[in-house]
Amino acid sequence: MSAANVKSALETGLYIRTPLIKSAPLSKLTGKDVYIKLDCLQPSGSFKDRGMANLCQTLQSTKGTQKLIASSGGNAGLAVATVAPKKGMTVSVVVPESTKPNVIERLKALGAEVTVHGKIWNEADLLARQRVDEDPQAEYVSPYDNQLLWTGHSTLVDEVMEDLPQVGAVIVGVGGGGLMCGVLEGLERHGQTSSKVIACETEGAASFCKSWLKSPPALIRLDTISSIATSLGALEVTQVAIDRSLKHQENGGTVQAAICTDKEAVEACLQFSSDHRIMVEPACGAGLAALYSERLRKQTLEGVEGPIVVEICGGSGVNLSLLNMWKKDLGIE
Incomplete structure (x- = not known):
């Protein structure tokens, strides 16, 4: 995203500059300076507005695109349905059956045409691609696998670096790898090559972490998604997430995989809501669990010098009833 595109996207309200605040509870818990980047405050509820802003603006200015067909487990669909109408674009979204009502x-309230198809996102994505092939006026929108998305997501690092002189570690949740690609792109652009990036997933959706933990790291495809963190539900991450992670390590940084249980993710959501009065979904809780879980905290803090930034990626698949249901189902006291 060029400087001109960033300024234009912000001025037209396609996404917002989100606060970076020091978390007193997390700093006390870890003995480190911990900051939370509140992308849960984006208009659609997640960081994905950043990438969609760049994608929509670029497609319209270079191709004159007016119609978008997207696949999504929820957050990407909400982002494109929030951003695209501001550019006068129409939006169709194909979601899997696992998408929360x-x-x-x-999505419908935002004016998007919604189709429910398939048990998991990958099946919904096949139908979205088919519809694009049948409609020469439409452009396909991936929820994570597009350079325009990654560059848009990288703006969160630009904002962090305006507030902090250096970053010791960045904690991110990983679904398809779009956020991971953006964070690594931003860190490289700002010369933060020695920083640690902690990639977080739940056990039933750990497509990146399992790929990264192979020796040597290599892309793997999960058989199924078996986690309540449905926003992380890609059977396979983009290869670029692996490639950029390898490059980050070659440049002197560290990329660490952190896999939590669904219970740890929800416990982190509950504690975060108590500490900061903000509700987030389990996909975001996976990143928070890297610090709230004593088991994971011992691993993730090792070797970190300098401030820790937790990307509060947000998510709209949460409300008080769902949090209470997950708490009950997982036997959380």
């Missing part, structure tokens, strides 16, 4: 209702 409140997300589907929000």
Whole structure:
């Protein structure tokens, strides 16, 4: 995203500059300076507005695109349905059956045409691609696998670096790898090559972490998604997430995989809501669990020098009823 595109996207409200605040509870818990980047405050509820802003603006200015067909487990669909109409574009979104009803209702309220298809995102994506092939006026929108998205997501690092002189570690949740690619792109652009990036997933959706933990790291495809963190539900991450992680390590940085349980993710969501009065979904809780879970905290803090930034990626698949349901189902006291 060029400087001109960033300024234009911000001025037209396609996404917002989000706060970076020091977390007193997390700093006390870890003995480190911990900052939270509140992308849960983006208009659609997640960081994905950043990438969609760049994608929509670029497609319209270079191709004159007016119609988008997207596949999504929820957050990417909400982002494109929030951003694209501001550019006068129409949006169709194909979502899997695992998508929460409140997300589907929000998509419809934003004016998107919604189709529910397939048990998991990958099946919904096949239908979205088929529809694009049949409609020469439409452009396909991936929820994570596009350079325009990654560059848009990298703006969060630009903002962090305006507030902090250096970053010791960045904690991110990983679904398809789009956020991971953006963070690594931003860190490289700002010369933060020695920083640690902690990639977080739940056990039933750990497509990146399992790929990264192979020796040597290599892309793997999960058989199924078996986690309540459905926003992380890509059977396979983009290869670029692996490639950029390898490059980051070659440049002197560290990339660490952190896999939590669904219970740890939800416990982190609950504690975060108590500490900061903000609700986030389990996909975001996976990143928070890297610090809230004593088991994971011992691993993730090792070797970190300098401030820790937790990307509060947000997510709209959460409300008080769902948090209470997950708490009950997982036997959380």
